Amino acid sequence: xxxxxxxxxxxxxxxxxxxxxxxxxxxxxxxxxxxxxxxxxxxxxxxxxxxxxxxxxxxxxxxxxxxxxxxxxxxxxxxxxxxxxxxxxxxxxxxxxxxxxxxxxxxxxxxx
Amino acid sequence: xxxxxxxxxxxxxxxxxxxxxxxxxxxxxxxxxxxxxxxxxxxxxxxxxxxxxxxxxxxxxxxxxxxxxxxxxxxxxxxxxxxxxxxxxxxxxxxxxxxxxxxxxxxxxxxxx
Numbered sequence: 565x566x567x568x569x570x571x572x573x574x575x576x577x578x579x580x581x582x583x584x585x586x587x588x589x590x591x592x593x594x595x596x597x598x599x600x601x602x603x604x605x606x607x608x609x610x611x612x613x614x615x616x617x618x619x620x621x622x623x624x625x626x627x628x629x630x631x632x633x634x635x636x637x638x639x640x641x642x643x644x645x646x647x648x649x650x651x652x653x654x655x656x657x658x659x660x661x662x663x664x665x666x667x668x669x670x671x672x673x674x675x676x
Numbered sequence: 677x678x679x680x681x682x683x684x685x686x687x688x689x690x691x692x693x694x695x696x697x698x699x700x701x702x703x704x705x706x707x708x709x710x711x712x713x714x715x716x717x718x719x720x721x722x723x724x725x726x727x728x729x730x731x732x733x734x735x736x737x738x739x740x741x742x743x744x745x746x747x748x749x750x751x752x753x754x755x756x757x758x759x760x761x762x763x764x765x766x767x768x769x770x771x772x773x774x775x776x777x778x779x780x781x782x783x784x785x786x787x788x789x
Contacts, residue, residue, distance in 0.1 A: 573716065596775040607680070607766055607780030608719075615775040654718060660774045661726075663709070663734065668718040 566591045566657050570667035578675045583627075583642040585670050587655030590636060597638040598656040598664065599629055608654060614638065625649070650674045678702050682767050682781035689757040689788045697752040697784050699767030707770045708750035709734075709778065710742060712763040719766065725750055726773055757788045 571586040589595055596615050600608040612623025619631040625648075629640045638655060655667040683698045701708065706727045711719040721734030725744040739761060741753045750769075754761060764785050770778040 598777075605783075607782050608768075608778075609780070610777045613775070613777065658774055661772075662774055663721055663724055664778055666711075666718040666720075668716060 566595065566659060566662070566665050568655050568657050568665055568667035570653075570655050570670050572670055573668065574671045574673065576673040576675060577645045579647055580644050583640070583645045583649065583672065585640040585653050585655075585672065587629075587638045587640065587667060588636050589638060589655070589657045591657055591659065593659050596658040596660075597629075597631060598658070599623065599627070599638075599640050600654045600656060600666075602652045602654065602669075604651075611640070611653070645672075645674045647674050647676065680767055680769055680779050680781040682765075682784050684784060685782065687784060687786050689754075689786065691758060691788060693757050694753065694755050695757065696754075697765055697767070697786075698749070699751065699781060700749045701767075701769040701779070702748065703769060703771075703779065704747070705769040705771050705779075706747070707773050708744065709768045709770075710740075710750070710752045711766045711768065712736065713766060713783075714763050722752065722765075724773075754786075757786075759788045762786060762788045 569588045598613045599611040602608045614631045622628045656664045680701045709724045710722040723742040725731045728747045767781045768778045770776045
């Protein structure tokens, strides 16, 4: 079975600071990994995904994530937070012909 | 570009009432999904349809039924609503299951009193 653990239900950073949102997964088969973002009262939209190939994945809005198989991790980072990054972020795992399994989410607050 | 359209956006039901949540996508996607989102629980899969003509249970199917009416439309029915079904419901679609991006609707906020 696959599962996702997001460490920290709330993360607060200052504007301009590094954003680091943690995600660990468990999967018995090679995983596909995703980060989605949800702004208030909206649906989810894809930030980035890892399927195969390069382990450092770049997404929209300056976010990136690195797939580390040895650590079963897929942490999301952004060098410099912006007020508009305040949202809830979800890590998700899937497999070939599988459904998305979501973590419980991390709410990011950005302080001026 | 409509993407995934859900109706209604808000609904209040009394315990025991029934209703159907509608979802349509215009991206010619094969797979469609219904999730519910509860605080601190993330998104949990209720039902999915891997392709037109098929439906399968997800993680939390009890109290729900679905219909894949055609390739575009996937509806979710609550036969006898319970307060535990108070939640935000999201419909999503993807080209296929697995490694393709899922596109989400705006959600339906359902309250059962």
